[in-house]
Amino acid sequence: xxxxxxxxxxxxxxxxxxxxxxxxxxxxxxxxxxxxxxxxxxxxxxxxxxxxxxxxxxxxxxxxxxxxxxxxxxxxxxxxxxxxxxxxxxxxxxxxxxxxxxxxxxx
Amino acid sequence: xxxxxxxxxxxxxxxxxxxxxxxxxxxxxxxxxxxxxxxxxxxxxxxxxxxxxxxxxxxxxxxxxxxxxxxxxxxxxxxxxxxxxxxxxxxxxxxxxxxxxxxxxxxxxxxxxxxxxxxxxxxxxxxxxxxxxxxxxxxxxxxxxxxxxxxxxxxxxxxxxxxxxxxxxxxxxxxxxxxxxxxxxxxxxxxxxxxxxxxxxxxxxxxxxxxxxxxxxxxxxxxxxxxxxxxxxxxxxxxxxxxxxxxxxxxxxxxxxxxxxxxxxxxxxxxxxxxxxxxxxxxxxxxxxxxxxxxxxxxxxxxxxxxxxxxxxxxxxxxxxxxxxxxxxxxxxxxxxxxxxxxxxxxxxxxxxxxxxxxxxxxxxxxxxxxxxxxxxxxxxxxxxxxxxxxxxxxx
Numbered sequence: 001x002x003x004x005x006x007x008x009x010x011x012x013x014x015x016x017x018x019x020x021x022x023x024x025x026x027x028x029x030x031x032x033x034x035x036x037x038x039x040x041x042x043x044x045x046x047x048x049x050x051x052x053x054x055x056x057x058x059x060x061x062x063x064x065x066x067x068x069x070x071x072x073x074x075x076x077x078x079x080x081x082x083x084x085x086x087x088x089x090x091x092x093x094x095x096x097x098x099x100x101x102x103x104x105x106x107x
Numbered sequence: 108x109x110x111x112x113x114x115x116x117x118x119x120x121x122x123x124x125x126x127x128x129x130x131x132x133x134x135x136x137x138x139x140x141x142x143x144x145x146x147x148x149x150x151x152x153x154x155x156x157x158x159x160x161x162x163x164x165x166x167x168x169x170x171x172x173x174x175x176x177x178x179x180x181x182x183x184x185x186x187x188x189x190x191x192x193x194x195x196x197x198x199x200x201x202x203x204x205x206x207x208x209x210x211x212x213x214x215x216x217x218x219x220x221x222x223x224x225x226x227x228x229x230x231x232x233x234x235x236x237x238x239x240x241x242x243x244x245x246x247x248x249x250x251x252x253x254x255x256x257x258x259x260x261x262x263x264x265x266x267x268x269x270x271x272x273x274x275x276x277x278x279x280x281x282x283x284x285x286x287x288x289x290x291x292x293x294x295x296x297x298x299x300x301x302x303x304x305x306x307x308x309x310x311x312x313x314x315x316x317x318x319x320x321x322x323x324x325x326x327x328x329x330x331x332x333x334x335x336x337x338x339x340x341x342x343x344x345x346x347x348x349x350x351x352x353x354x355x356x357x358x359x360x361x362x363x364x365x366x367x368x369x370x371x372x373x374x375x376x377x378x379x380x381x382x383x384x385x386x387x388x389x390x391x392x393x394x395x396x397x398x399x400x401x402x403x404x405x406x407x408x409x410x411x412x413x414x415x416x417x418x419x420x421x422x423x424x425x426x427x428x429x430x431x432x433x434x435x436x437x438x439x440x441x442x443x444x445x446x447x448x449x450x451x452x453x454x455x456x457x458x459x460x461x462x463x464x465x466x467x468x469x470x471x472x473x474x475x476x477x478x479x480x481x482x483x484x485x486x487x488x489x490x491x492x493x494x495x496x497x498x499x500x501x502x503x
Contacts, residue, residue, distance in 0.1 A: 026197040027195045028193070028194050028196070028320075028323060028327060028328075029192055029193040029194075029323075030149035030150065030193075031149065031192070032148065032159075032192060033159070035146055035156065035159035054290065055289040055290055056160055056188055056289070057158050057159045059144075059156070059157070063248045064245060064248060065238075065243040075245055082358070083292060083293045084290060
């Protein structure tokens, strides 16, 4: 029992060590885990993964409900016009087609 | 193997190493039918993963059995990928500038020199419950777990601003944090409050949550607390407060984070609001926390139905509970009162005498009579949802 508690305590200390620093130390730092999200297969996947991963992780796409082509067009345009995503008209078309198919609702 | 197993195994494998890798690679989220994607981030226990860069993590509902949400279980929501992961307190300063008599640069020691205050307040993301909108809307697809109840400690913003001296003709206070945009055209995350609101007694610059320094992901070293209002204003890792002489209307104030300018903050599903205002006070809400949705329990045994209720800075007057899908209602007993910004627990003992399926609902009313509708409201951004929640359980 004592041993189990000891191990638990060590794990807690080590976990805490991932984030904080010792007393008296003025620096606090953390290391973010590397979580990967891969998009569903389909034509345009590579283009989408390339551009839609620039500012945020791809789970921004995968967490959305299935949207219509009009809705996905709106989202891609927002990324370009509002947030300045460096995506050409041609690539935008490829991405919209991809999203409307792989993450679309058929409308 | 489920993703949950993967995460846990990887976490154990890398505990003690520099990075807690929650490698979830290789599978599209469509395949996560077995349950939500989970991940373990620094200073956090395993939470529901919304997005990884920037981190957005949701608290599982069972955590809300506790009156106070533990620091390592509190949800996380950032907007811009460059979040602070390193802060040297020798360097960190809270800068006060703009239309003030005297600019200030406060170290943490300076900040702690002001009178300390502390209270418990619900923190809730503006987008909490967005995934329950019908029809669905784009944005963070939160369940109900982008909320928590935390005891915050810090100093009054008012006291700091008094020292700086707000000059005549001031309109808004704009709050900026250490996070920054990944590409140059992405607008920096800056939020504002009108001067009158910002100078209310209870607006806090907090440096502690539940008696401990803020976790990095919840806004170390200091964040704004605007109790009763949605957390979009509770700027994390606060670095700059600027007093403006014009209405502050940068992207995250307009067009982002707006609600329709009417009593319900809603429009018919699919409609575009004619006029909008910045989102502000939280709506009144209540939840059934115990038992959890879908549970099977036995006939003739006493069940302590339990839940929580809160509203935008007004105490909860009463919570009524229905165990028959809303046909009849009874009043719940309220738990410990931790003030008007905290949530309050409700309890409703119930002994089901017949087998079958039961729909359990709860409905809170606050001190000024605001309550919850049965029907869901709708608006394009997915805010303010506060309809009566139901869970279904089976008695066997």
